[in-house]
Structure formats: C-alpha cells, structure tokens
Amino acid sequence: MPDPQPILQMKGITKEFPGVTALADVDFRLFPGEVHALMGENGAGKSTLIKVLTGVYQAEAGEAVLAGERVHFSSPLKAQQAGVSTVYQEVNLCPNLSVAENIFIGREPRLFGLINNYPEMRRRARELLARVELDIDVTAPLASYSLAIQQLIAIVRAVDISAKVVILDEPTSSLDTGEVAQLFRVMRRLKEDGVALLFVSHFLEQIYEISDRMTILRNGRLVGEWRTSELSRIELVSRMIGTELSVLEALEEQPKRELAALERQEPFLQAAQVGKTGLVAPFDLAIHRGEVVGLAGLLGSGRTEVARLIFGADRAESGTVTIDGTPLSVKTPRTAIGRNIAFCPENRKTEGLVEDLTVRENIILAMQAARGWLRPVPARRRDELVGKYIEALSIRPANPEALVRNLSGGNQQKVLLARWLITQPKLLILDEPTRGIDVGAKAEIQRLVVSLAEEGMSVLFISAELEEVLRLSHKVGVLRDRRLVAELANDESLTADRIMQTIASGEGGAA
Amino acid sequence: MITLTRHRLFWPVVVLVVLLLGNLLEKPDFFAIRIQDGHLYGSVIDILRFGAPLMLVALGMTLVIATGGIDLSVGSVVAIAGAVACLHISKQPDQNAIGGVLIAVVMALGAALLFGAFNGIMVSRIGIQPIIATLILMVAGRGIAQLIMDGQIITINSTPYKWIGAGWLFTLPAAVLIALAMIAVTALIMRRSALGLLLESVGGNAEASRLVGIQSRSLVLLVYAICGLCAGLAGLMISSNVSSADGNNAGLLIELDAILAVVIGGTALTGGRFSIGGTVIGALVIQTLSTTVYTLGVPPETTLIFKAVVVTIVCLLQSPAFRRKVFGRWGPRRTPPASGSAPSEPTNVKVPA
Ligand SMILES: Nc1ncnc2c1ncn2[C@@H]1O[C@H](COP(=O)(O)OP(=O)(O)OP(=O)(O)O)[C@@H](O)[C@H]1O
Ligand SMILES: [Mg+2]
Numbered sequence: 001m002p003d004p005q006p007i008l009q010m011k012g013i014t015k016e017f018p019g020v021t022a023l024a025d026v027d028f029r030l031f032p033g034e035v036h037a038l039m040g041e042n043g044a045g046k047s048t049l050i051k052v053l054t055g056v057y058q059a060e061a062g063e064a065v066l067a068g069e070r071v072h073f074s075s076p077l078k079a080q081q082a083g084v085s086t087v088y089q090e091v092n093l094c095p096n097l098s099v100a101e102n103i104f105i106g107r108e109p110r111l112f113g114l115i116n117n118y119p120e121m122r123r124r125a126r127e128l129l130a131r132v133e134l135d136i137d138v139t140a141p142l143a144s145y146s147l148a149i150q151q152l153i154a155i156v157r158a159v160d161i162s163a164k165v166v167i168l169d170e171p172t173s174s175l176d177t178g179e180v181a182q183l184f185r186v187m188r189r190l191k192e193d194g195v196a197l198l199f200v201s202h203f204l205e206q207i208y209e210i211s212d213r214m215t216i217l218r219n220g221r222l223v224g225e226w227r228t229s230e231l232s233r234i235e236l237v238s239r240m241i242g243t244e245l246s247v248l249e250a251l252e253e254q255p256k257r258e259l260a261a262l263e264r265q266e267p268f269l270q271a272a273q274v275g276k277t278g279l280v281a282p283f284d285l286a287i288h289r290g291e292v293v294g295l296a297g298l299l300g301s302g303r304t305e306v307a308r309l310i311f312g313a314d315r316a317e318s319g320t321v322t323i324d325g326t327p328l329s330v331k332t333p334r335t336a337i338g339r340n341i342a343f344c345p346e347n348r349k350t351e352g353l354v355e356d357l358t359v360r361e362n363i364i365l366a367m368q369a370a371r372g373w374l375r376p377v378p379a380r381r382r383d384e385l386v387g388k389y390i391e392a393l394s395i396r397p398a399n400p401e402a403l404v405r406n407l408s409g410g411n412q413q414k415v416l417l418a419r420w421l422i423t424q425p426k427l428l429i430l431d432e433p434t435r436g437i438d439v440g441a442k443a444e445i446q447r448l449v450v451s452l453a454e455e456g457m458s459v460l461f462i463s464a465e466l467e468e469v470l471r472l473s474h475k476v477g478v479l480r481d482r483r484l485v486a487e488l489a490n491d492e493s494l495t496a497d498r499i500m501q502t503i504a505s506g507e508g509g510a511a
Numbered sequence: 512m513i514t515l516t517r518h519r520l521f522w523p524v525v526v527l528v529v530l531l532l533g534n535l536l537e538k539p540d541f542f543a544i545r546i547q548d549g550h551l552y553g554s555v556i557d558i559l560r561f562g563a564p565l566m567l568v569a570l571g572m573t574l575v576i577a578t579g580g581i582d583l584s585v586g587s588v589v590a591i592a593g594a595v596a597c598l599h600i601s602k603q604p605d606q607n608a609i610g611g612v613l614i615a616v617v618m619a620l621g622a623a624l625l626f627g628a629f630n631g632i633m634v635s636r637i638g639i640q641p642i643i644a645t646l647i648l649m650v651a652g653r654g655i656a657q658l659i660m661d662g663q664i665i666t667i668n669s670t671p672y673k674w675i676g677a678g679w680l681f682t683l684p685a686a687v688l689i690a691l692a693m694i695a696v697t698a699l700i701m702r703r704s705a706l707g708l709l710l711e712s713v714g715g716n717a718e719a720s721r722l723v724g725i726q727s728r729s730l731v732l733l734v735y736a737i738c739g740l741c742a743g744l745a746g747l748m749i750s751s752n753v754s755s756a757d758g759n760n761a762g763l764l765i766e767l768d769a770i771l772a773v774v775i776g777g778t779a780l781t782g783g784r785f786s787i788g789g790t791v792i793g794a795l796v797i798q799t800l801s802t803t804v805y806t807l808g809v810p811p812e813t814t815l816i817f818k819a820v821v822v823t824i825v826c827l828l829q830s831p832a833f834r835r836k837v838f839g840r841w842g843p844r845r846t847p848p849a850s851g852s853a854p855s856e857p858t859n860v861k862v863p864a
Contacts, residue, residue: 313722334724343722351722354715356783361708368705369725376705419723 005068007032007196008053008084008165013062015045015052015220017406020397022048023059026222028215030165035187035197037211037228041240041438042410043396045220046200047088050167054079054086067164077106083164087154087171095143100125102142103157128156132186147347148175148299155183159190166190167198170409172206173435176299176464184210202410202438204233218242241440265289266325268458269341269427271310274319279305282318283484285477287427292449292459294473294490296466296499302482303462304346307429310460311343312336337370342425344416346432346462352416353404360386360400363418370423389418393448394441409436417445428452429460434468446472466496478502519777522828523792526775530799530821531555534806541806550679554802556687562798563690564589564745566791568765569772570694571627571738573790574701576773578731579714579782580634580641585742585769587652588626589762592619592743593750594659597667606669615672620743626652627739631732649766656758666755676752686748693744697737698787707785710734714782768797775825796825 006029015023023045030036038046051057053064055073064071066082073079076086093102100121101108109120125138134152142150151171158166168187172180187197187210201207207214208228216223216239223239231239267286275282280302287293295303308314310321312333321328323339333343345351353362363386368377377385386400393414395407404415413436420428430449434442449472453459463469469476470490478486478499486502488494534541534554544553568585575582599615600606626648633644678685701707713720713727720727745765750756774780775796776789800821804814827833 311722332724333722334726337724345722350716351718354712354719354783356715357708357711361712365708365712365720365725366723368708369720369723371705372726373704373706373709373730376703376708 006030007067009065010049010053011063011065013049013052013064014060015048015057016060019399021220023052023217023220026062026217026220028222029225030196030198031213032164032196033191033194034212035191035199035210037207037214038198038200038217039207039214039236039240040217042414042436042441043408044217044240046217047169047408048220049217050086050169050198050200054084054167080161084167085158085161085165086167086169087151087158088169093142093150093154093157096141098139099129099136099142099145099153100138102153103128103138103160105157107161128160129153132156133182146300148179151175152179152183155186159186159195165196165198169200170202170436171199172201172203177466179299180206202436202442204236204439207236208233216240237439240438267322268324269310270322272320272322274309274316274321276305276309276314276317279314279482280309280479281483285310285484285487287458287460289426289458290453290456291475292453292461292473294469294476295460295462295479296469296476297479297503299464301479301503302484303479304431305482306477306479306484307343307431307460307462310336311341311429313343313345334369337366337423340424340426341429342366342420342423342427343429344420344431344433346435348412348416353412355403355405357404358400359390359395359402359404359407359415362404362415363389363400363422366419366423385422386418389422393418393444410438410441413437414441425457427458427460429462431462432464433461434463434465466499470494470496470499519786520789520792523775523777523789523796523825526821526825526828527792527796527799530796530803534799534803537808538806546682549682551682554806556684558795558798558802559687560684561801562794563684563686564748564762565765565768565772565798566690566794567693567741567745567748568762569769569776569790569794570697570787571741572766572769573773573776573778573785573787574697574710574734575641575738576770576778576780577710577714577782577785578727578734579717580731580735581645581770581780582627582630582735582738582742583642583645583766584626584630584648584652585738585745586762586765587649587656588623588739588742589746589749589765590656590756590758591626591652591659592623592746593756593761594656594665594758595619595622596672596747597665597750597756598659600667600669600672601665603669606667607671609671612669612671616675616747619747620740623739623743623746624736625739627736627742628732630739631735634735635728635731653758656756656761660756660758662758664755664757668754672751673754674751676748676750686752689744689748693741694787694791701787706730711783711785715784769794771822772797775822796821 008030010026010028013023013026013028014021026045026049028049038049040046048057052059054076055078056076066084071082073082073084094105097105103125104121109117109124122138129136129138132152132155134149136145136149142153145153155168155171171183175183187199190197199211211228213225213227214231214236215225216236218240265288268289269287271283271285273282273284283306285293285306295306297303305314309316312331312335315331328335328339336343349355354365360382364377364382371377383400389395390398390400395411395414395418404412407415413433417433434445437445446468449459449461461469461472473490475490476488476494476499477484478488480503488499488502531541538554541554544551544556568589572582572585596615596619599618600612603611605611630645630648633639633647634641674685675689676686680688709725709730712725713730717727742762746762749761772793773790775793776786776791778785778789800818804817809817
C-alpha cells in the first residue's frame, strides 16, 4: 500500500490552445514508490498534462503541490532542479553529441570548475549505463545508436538527474520486448527506492504489468483514478473511449490469412539478393498483389533497413528489384514512388513530418511531390482528399489548418499514413505504423491494412509487436543480426512463440 | 484584438508605423506628398524608392532562407550586374540608344542568374554548406566586378538606363514599380504553383522531403538562381541611379540588410515557413530606419548603433517568450496564488476502496 501522502498533487489544471481546450479542470496525484499510468486516447491531453507539470506550458488555471510545497515551474530546467524529470515521447537529446555528453549536458563534471572533465564524464556515463545493462561506446555520437538505445539513454539521464518524480511519456513505443523488460527492471528498482513514476503507454499489457494505479483522461477531462488491479481491461478501454465500443472485438484474433491463392500469381515486387554492407546481408523477398508481408525481428535486426533498401531510402550495393516483371534500378525514393511504392518511416519526427506545416500541407506533400511544383493539386480536389482522410482516419483536431507540430503523437502518425494513402500506392511499406497510437485507432489501422490488401494493395508491415504482425500478415519474414533468416507462411502452425524461437535460433524451422 | 496581435506581421507593422510616426515629430510634413511635373515627391515616396533594391535582394534572400540556406554573395552580384551593364553601355557609340541598353540589361541579368546558379550548384550538387559556398562568391565577386571594369569606376550617360533607378512611370518611381512587379510575380508563383509548399518542406525537414520524393536539388538550384536574378536587378537600379558602376562599393553590406529584413519579416533562419509580405515590411523597416536617422539628425557616427538598437527591439518583440516576460498581463492569464491553504484531498477523484 503506498504511503498515504502524495508526493505530487495537481488540482484544477486547465490548459487552452487556440481553438482547443487540451485540459479542463484536471486533478492528478502521484504517490512515492508507485508506477502511475496516465491513460487516454490520442489527443486526450496526457502529454499536455505532463508539459504543464514540467513547465513547458503554463496553465491557465490550477496548481501543483510537490512534496508539500506549492510549485510553479517556468521551464523544464526548473522542474528538473526540483526533482521532476521527463523523458518525452520523441527523444529530445542532441544527436551529434556523444552519449556521455548527452547524459551530462548542462551539468558536466568540471575540472577546477572550468573545463569539462571528459574522462570522469565517460566513466560515470558507463557506470550509469551499466545499471540498465547497456554496454555501449559512450564516446560515439548519440545518432549512431538506434532509437531504442537513445530512449534508454534519455531515461538514464532523467533518472540520474532527479530522485523524486520521473515521467516517462511513451518510452516503450520504440522498444522491443527485451528492451521493455530491461526498462521495467529499471523502473521497479526506482520504485523500490521510493521514486514516483508517471508512465504513459498505449500498450495495455505493459500497463497491467507495471502500473499500480492509473488516471484516465478523456477529451481533456478527468474520468477518474483507479487501482490497476481493480479495473479490468474492458472497463479501462470503455472509460478511455467513452462508450462500450466494439473495438475490443476487432482486437480478437482474425482468421489466418490465406496465402496459397496469392502466391500463384507473379509477384508485384521481387527483390533478389538486394543488400548493403553494414545494413543488411543480401536478401530475397517476393511481395504479391494483395499480400501483407510482415517483418519480425528484434530492434536493430535489420527490419527497417530491408524496407529502406526496397524503397531506395538507402541505396543498395547489390541485387535487383523487379516490379511487375520489369527490373527497376531503385536509386532514390523518387524512383520507387514513381513505381507506386510508398514508405511510412518509423521515426516520424525526423523522417516523416514537416512539423511547421499544416495538416493539409503534410497530407498533400507526397502527391504534390510526384506531380512536381508546376502542377499544383487543384485546391478543390486537395481539400476534398484531405477532408476525406481526416475523416477516415479520424485525425483530431479535424482541422486541416492545424500545425502538425501541435498534434498529439498518435494523430501525427495518422497524418503520415494519410499522406501516402492518398497517393494510392500499389505497395505500402509501413514501418511501425501503430506506434504511439491508442487502442481504438490501432484496431482501425489494422482493419485498414486488411481492407487495403483485400482491394489488391500489397503491404510490407513492420512492427515490434509480434501479435500484430501475426494478425495481419500472410507471411512473415524473420530477421536476425541484419540477415533475413526465414520466411514463414502464416498458417495455423505459426505462433508468436515459433517466431521467437526462429529469432533466437536463427534457423528457418519448418516452412 | 487577440487574433490581431497574434498575426505574425503584427509586430513588424507596429514597428514600421512607430518609426514613421517618429519622423512626424521632427518633420511635421513627413507624410506630405507633392505632385511636380506629374511625379509624386515626398519622404514616404523616397523610402519606397531607395528601398526598392533592398526589397528585391531581400525577396530572393527569403526564398533561399526558406530552404534553410543563406546567400552572402548578393552584394557582389549587385556589383557585377552594374559592372556588366555599364561596361556594355559605355562601349556604345550612342549611349542613349534603347537597343544597346536593353542588351546591357539582359547581359547583366543573365550574368546575375548564372552566378546565382553557380551558388545553387555548389550547395545542391556539391553539397557545400550555403554559408561557405556563397562566401566564395561574396569574396571573389567583387574581384570579378573589378576585372570586368579594369579596376576603374565606369561612368555613363544614358537616359534610358537612368530610367531604371531614377525614372518615373504613372507618377511613381519606376524602381518602385519594378520591385513591386517582381515581388507580386514571385509571390503569385509561390502560392499558385506548389513551389512555395515544396520549398517550405525542404527547409522544414530535408530528410522527410527526400523520402516523399521532392527533388530538392533542382529546387535549391532554382532558388539560388532566382536570388541571383533579384540581386542583379537590384544592381541595375543602384548603378542606374548614380549612372556609374563601382565594383568596390555598390551593394556593400546589402546582404546583411537583406537578411535582417527577412528575419524581421518573420521568416526563421532555420528555414521552413516564409513570408514574402513580411520581407517587404522588413525591408521597409530597414529603409525607414536609414531615413529616420537623417530626419532625426542622429549624428552619423551613431547611426549604426541606432539601427542596431531598433533591429534588436523588433527581434525581441517577435519572440513570444520575451513578450510574455515584459507584457505578462497581455499573455494568457494565470491564476494568482491562492491563500496558502494546505493541500487537501481532491474532491472529484474517484478512488475505489
Ligand atoms: N502547442 C499546441 N498548440 C495547439 N494545440 C495543441 C498543442 N499541444 C497540444 N495540442 C492539442 O491538445 C490536445 C491534447 O494533446 P496531447 O499531446 O496532450 O495528447 P496525448 O494525450 O498526449 O495524445 P497521444 O496519445 O497521441 O500522445 C490535442 O488535441 C492537441 O492537438
Ligand atoms: Mg502524447
């Protein structure tokens, strides 16, 4: 039973943005030694509540009490100094500084208070990383590591800075199972030390595994606070969504997809011995019309790289790609796009969206790029298309003029998806399309993938969630250590366990 | 009112108006406009007329900055354009022949376009950082202008050429009309075609733009070429106005005024969103400043400091963080601290037993 005195208490928080009330009279409390989950749909106001607490935004009304003292942080730095640290949804560190520098930015150990003591910094960085069982070169630039590792580094930094409250806003959306377990170990250790942890995630399993208590928000309003053990998943989802939705039914296992009929035709895309040293070993992959091919593997196993080589985001050193029987030298994304291939990258902030542009501009971008600047998409048609996809994907706020920067993470992901869907690609490459998306929207996107495939679109589907890959794919390519080690037909015998085994052993098993 | 102050051109316009009104104090007939020989005269007209070259250079600079680049070589291109045109005219048997002047103008603009394209190639094909790539021409360009003119200042006597910078059309200075036409055409192209959107995309996120298939290389090349062209046109105005070409001093430091105008106009140096209207206002602010310095009789040795102070104020006014600090009560309301009551249990939080 947690200690009865909350370490943090927020009351009557109201935050308005032009045209949107992001938070209305929200109360929130956090006890030491607990993991508290903040739940809600995309755009419910979770990140905003966190940003109000940490001084990124100033609330219009409300107050916060930290350890018995009324606080009002004017900047995240002030919050950090008072013991409240945050790891945001998107990694917010400096990509070209070294790992050690990132961990100690703004509080570098100094020699005689003057110059940075690099050896000391490196030693302490290594020590801190060892506590999360991460053994990496701390002098390498941050950008040379995968998003997952960057995320862990951000967490290490947050934890090291503050002892009272650590806020994790969707830290797990880019981590795979092993890394999540690693993170949870770290979180449990902190909990034992009496740290209060605020945790946001759209993965219900994770919430039930790690959290002690949860607060639910809906449309910027407080729904209530519960002990995790006292709220069933169905109750949780219906409180988040507000109605007893049939969404959960959609999450039920769908019948296994039929492969044989598809494979009888000529493949839409055939990659033969495509590869690039350092990225992925040469691989063969055939994608048929109307087929969903899943890619499974641990983070850094080369899933994304396979997609990038096919799309031309990175240039392959060897091999050929054949589309509809005609060979294609994919040199740049533009050539691939010209052959109706679309690619939603996993890192939407750096590779996907132009945050300063509006929702409308972001959605139209791919289509416009294909037409060239001399042939603008006529305004009428553009507005029609944009309106249609805002509606179809329920992008919130449903305002085409909204800046993408101001959208919640999940809604940004939907904008990215809409951008490619309007180009009506024949092959859609989705790299972690459901990352950061709430349960309802996730089911919608999964349904969308299935129906697009039924209409004849081919899909290359990459996800860290094996269940999702299994639910959607006709066949699953398994990657391990930057090598495509197996291609498994998704029949009755294929289970998540068997994929895990394949990943672990690196052998194809019975295909 | 709220939406008005939020408009991104609000503060630059305020500063412009304040500067203009400031002149009124010292010179009550500041806004007076006279008609003489069918031409409009007055201080405001002068600001527009002398500001025309800056508006043009800043126009090109806006587009370059929108892609995340910068062009330091515009001053040199100004000098080169003037040199090419004046050299050609000076060689004509009859300097007043329209034909010769037209050829001179086309040659000068062609040269400017080529030098702009050269910058574009350095940046987009060879991948040199814009500040370095254009620094090359910034330094070399003045040398090229000197070479063209054999180290001399060329003075010409050509009425048609003089018209570009000092002539009149429809009662207004021709330079103003030329600049406005160029601005209007550019703005129209940007917003009617998809060029504006694609440039903002390239400047806003280069990698994402590559992955959606935007041909950023050719766009960047195009933009530097346009910037060169604008600078060339400005160069014609400047040299025409004084009927001579001076390789050393024509357009000196104009790149800095242009960058300032762009920034005052609300286009961020990091690229992305740009505002041509903002740039025009920015250029007018800078030009009005120079005029104000004279009307207020600011001692010449302090003019630069005076300019710097005003520019600093504009930039501060545009920063939301600064405005919140200074005019706190204009920003969003914050509830005043309640009486120091001890934290009590929240009332509407449901905690099942
Ligand atoms: N700076 C801003 N300007 C305008 N609107 C904003 C801004 N920041 C957030 N919003 C809006 O406030 C609402 C709440 O957004 P918030 O990011 O808090 O959602 P969230 O619960 O974290 O969602 P997600 O699960 O997708 O991350 C959304 O409608 C969003 O569009
Ligand atoms: Mg969020």
